[in-house]
Amino acid sequence: MRVPRPITVHGIRAPRGRLMNDALRAALSTVIDPELRRPITELGMVTDAELDGTTARIGIRLTIEGCPLKNTIQDDVREAVRSVDGVESVEIDLGYMDAEARNRLRDQLGHTKTNPFADPANLTQVYAIVSGKGGVGKSTVTANIAASLATEGLSVGIVDADVHGFSIPGLLNITQPPTKLEDMILPPVVEVPASRRVAAGRDDVPGSIRVISIGMFLEDNRPIAWRGPMLHRALEQFLTDVHFGDLDVLLLDLPPGTGDIAISMSQLVPNAGLVVVTTPQPAAVNVAERAGTMSLQTGQKVVGVVENMAAMVMPDGTRMEMFGSGGGAMLSERLGQALDTETPLLGSVPLDSALREGGDTGVPVVWSAPDSPSARALSDVADGIRKQKRGLSGRRLPLDLS
Numbered sequence: 098m099r100v101p102r103p104i105t106v107h108g109i110r111a112p113r114g115r116l117m118n119d120a121l122r123a124a125l126s127t128v129i130d131p132e133l134r135r136p137i138t139e140l141g142m143v144t145d146a147e148l149d150g151t152t153a154r155i156g157i158r159l160t161i162e163g164c165p166l167k168n169t170i171q172d173d174v175r176e177a178v179r180s181v182d183g184v185e186s187v188e189i190d191l192g193y194m195d196a197e198a199r200n201r202l203r204d205q206l207g208h209t210k211t212n213p214f215a216d217p218a219n220l221t222q223v224y225a226i227v228s229g230k231g232g233v234g235k236s237t238v239t240a241n242i243a244a245s246l247a248t249e250g251l252s253v254g255i256v257d258a259d260v261h262g263f264s265i266p267g268l269l270n271i272t273q274p275p276t277k278l279e280d281m282i283l284p285p286v287v288e289v290p291a292s293r294r295v296a297a298g299r300d301d302v303p304g305s306i307r308v309i310s311i312g313m314f315l316e317d318n319r320p321i322a323w324r325g326p327m328l329h330r331a332l333e334q335f336l337t338d339v340h341f342g343d344l345d346v347l348l349l350d351l352p353p354g355t356g357d358i359a360i361s362m363s364q365l366v367p368n369a370g371l372v373v374v375t376t377p378q379p380a381a382v383n384v385a386e387r388a389g390t391m392s393l394q395t396g397q398k399v400v401g402v403v404e405n406m407a408a409m410v411m412p413d414g415t416r417m418e419m420f421g422s423g424g425g426a427m428l429s430e431r432l433g434q435a436l437d438t439e440t441p442l443l444g445s446v447p448l449d450s451a452l453r454e455g456g457d458t459g460v461p462v463v464w465s466a467p468d469s470p471s472a473r474a475l476s477d478v479a480d481g482i483r484k485q486k487r488g489l490s491g492r493r494l495p496l497d498l499s
């Protein structure tokens with residue numbers, strides 16, 4: 098029987114110095130690491146790619162042992178390699194990077210262990226979603242703004258630093274823990290569902306959401322009793338140790354109120370704009386106003402107000418104002434006067450069972466029921482945020498004044 102000869106190999110060397118098969122390597126370059134969002138061939142993860150008869154032998158080196166995405170990467174590798182002419186079976190030799198390789202990778206990613214968002218030249222738009230009191234829907238609004246922006250093809254990050262009510266992982270159905278790569282943390286990534294990407298005409302530019310949450314670092318569901326300095330350190334670590342890559346937008350979900358973490362945030366991310374969430378109730382507006390006017394002390398900008406849990410339109414056309422009405426407009430006006438700047442009402446999100454269900458199932462309503470009244474209002478809020486111009490405060494301007 099004639100044994101097929103291995104296909105000729107050209108040029109490219111694997112990390113161990115072996116020559117790789119061009120066609121297999123080209124196929125492998127379409128496999129994207131789910132966390133790092135780059136082709137595995139660029140990340141030093143492919144150690145071998147040989148065609149032995151009709152069997153493709155692929156060497157893969159994962160970043161860490163117990164990598165939570167091991168199966169996904171192997172499946173993607175198999176699928177990509179099977180598409181190459183002449184391949185009938187795929188054998189994967191799985192290994193792991195040593196500390197040196199991981200450090201090289203960290204350097205290649207440009208992770209500097211500094212807080213990139215404090216750099217005035219950083220181009221990421223940063224917004225803190227704040228509220229005067231708990232339970233007004235701040236986290237739900239955050240998750241949906243992120244989902245809506247990602248649907249438009251943006252790369253979005255969320256820092257969930259709401260120590261007392263961290264809920265972002267549940268709202269986005271994230272069960273995968275972050276990956277630790279030496280002193281760098283890779284956050285789990287949530288992809289926009291294919292159907293939503295296609296509907297938004299963004300199939301070619303897939304957006305994503307990278308999430309880090311205080312809840313990912315706690316055992317069990319124990320309550321956290323942290324004092325200010327610990328909260329400060331946690332937020333600082335999220336901003337320095339987590340590798341978010343190049344983000345278009347970073348959203349910070351902070352505990353409600355005007356406590357220590359709000360002050361820490363203003364020190365760690367001075368350029369962050371504030372989005373103040375309130376319900377339509379006058380009592381909620383008073384406390385939300387205090388959260389907004391904190392910006393007078395911190396020097397941050399309030400970019401707008403979101404009214405949540407607004408009137409629900411019933412099947413007979415009547416409006417059910419469970420929490421009253423007018424709070425959003427009132428807060429927008431009061432903050433505008435107090436801060437002497439425009440603080441628009443970015444949207445009024447009605448009470449909607451589709452929104453609550455989306456939160457319970459981990460699929461934001463802008464994805465699960467995009468035509469529902471709450472999803473439409475939340476998409477408008479995201480549009481309003483997207484149109485914000487990044488503040489020039491603290492940024493270097495291209496002027497030569499010498």
Ligand SMILES: Nc1ncnc2c1ncn2[C@@H]1O[C@H](COP(=O)(O)OP(=O)(O)OP(=O)(O)O)[C@@H](O)[C@H]1O
Nearest residue numbers: 231232233234235236237262406447448449453456
């Ligand atoms: N417009 C809405 N319609 C129906 N349910 C809503 C709406 N907004 C929020 N909810 C529900 O209200 C509850 C509280 O929302 P969420 O956890 O987002 O509030 P929060 O302000 O982040 O609270 P905390 O700061 O205490 O964590 C959740 O169960 C959520 O599903």
